[in-house]
Amino acid sequence: MISRRTLLSGAAGLAGTALLGNASGARAFTRPLAPVARPGDEKVVRLDLIAKEHSLSLPCFDGHDLPLWTFADQALPPVVRLNLGDRLDTHLVNGLTRPGEHVSIHWHGIRLPNDQDGVPYLVQPPVEPGASYDYSFVPPDTGTFFFHTHCNTVEQLGRGLAGILIIDGDAPEPYDHDQLVVLRDWRLDEARSAFLPFLTLAGAGRAGSFGTVRSVNGATNPEIPLPAVADVRLRIINVDATRISEVGIEGAEAAVVAIDGLACAPFPLRSWKMGPAMRIDVVIRTPADGGTATLYDYFAAKPVPLARFAAHGAPRRTGDFDPAPLAAARIAKPDLEAAETIPFSFSATATGSSVAAAAGDDGLPLGSLCLSAANLWAINQSSWPGTGMDKLPPPLVRLERGRSYRMQLRNATPQMHPIHIHGHSWTVLGSNKRVLPPHFADTVLLLPNEKIDVAFVADNPGRWMMHCHIIEHQETGMMGWYDVA
Ligand code: C2O
Ligand code: CU
8 A cells, every 4th residue: 555655755765866866966955844834814915907018128128118918017027925814805907908808817826716716718707808807815825826817828928917926924934035036038029129929830839939038037147136145035937938947056055945836845956847837946045245156947958047146245144054944735635545547648639730740940820821720739639629718618527526636647749748737736746757856736847758647635616727838738729627516
């Protein structure tokens, strides 16, 4: 009999071997997770979001203003912070003027009541231009999250429409500094004065249409000042619609303390592959005054420096780096003995491969082939019909509330797919290709032909999406929904 405990400790042992056996000689961290955080008294935090076009610039735009779509009067995504136990009351106004450009807000990774999940047609009506909509919920988990719209996301997110959501209360031993590190690309022409098409058929049929300009917090390879010899929490969030980065840090010891917002036992960061929507919280011990550390993307022929951390001031810490763990997540433990196993295969449709081949490499825009109903990708052989959300296909699966399920996520393609589940967080059990540390995730990255097993208790009733978070894949068919009742 394999209990979750033996499974986890077995996996932890393996993870130790794989992750610690590196040239940097990183030490293991031994401190246990802090007890689950208790929510404070409910306070109401009010938030006004107006989705609107603004002509704005960012350092990475080389002095140009671009027609960004944002939720606030600024180019960077608004950062919303609450304490565990607080209620977030949001008033959303759709100030976009293009006819039919409706919006809604999906609070990515938040295990909230179904009617607040922000998926148009599935759980709420679309919010048409000029209309408004209210959300109200108490996030059950601490950590690093974000929010975005859920239809024509390829363009809406491509133009900047997103926000960051942080739920505090998970660090009983405070770190010396808290730093957001938001990764995203922009699809800009060579002069950086206009957007390129957000969706291309060649991209949609393969790994996606990549941005041409990379950025961290709106700047290309910025220098970010941090306190010296300090334990700094980096909240690294991949807000890009397409790009998978493999992040690592040189010049500082680094430990992963949370994945997709939820605490994990700290393990040394060698490198971590992050698909769109994935987050990691990393604690680094910064260098001495005047020193720098560098955040790299290793997922490239030559490592790409993404940002430099410049240390300033008097040392804050003495002794070895042994980062304080976060408070454990409050996720129901799946009963693996009783769990029903459900296989999911993520594949291309027959049309998908031929269309992608015919489209060639020159980024033919989708519209020019009039393929508004392109079905390039599928989950369990079924492709979301058309590109619209308005025709609901049958659910991928119907789950019984309160029961445990094991999902076998199998990638049957040569592309990678970050697969996201709404409404629940998975317990990641293991992969057939690599050693993964025990952790929770709302988005797991499937490598080519990889199979990852996840499990969860279906304890959140409603109609929930499951889809690839490479938005072009999602919007050309790799999307479905499941029902918990
Ligand atoms: Cu962040 Cu349905 O996704
Ligand atoms: Cu995909």
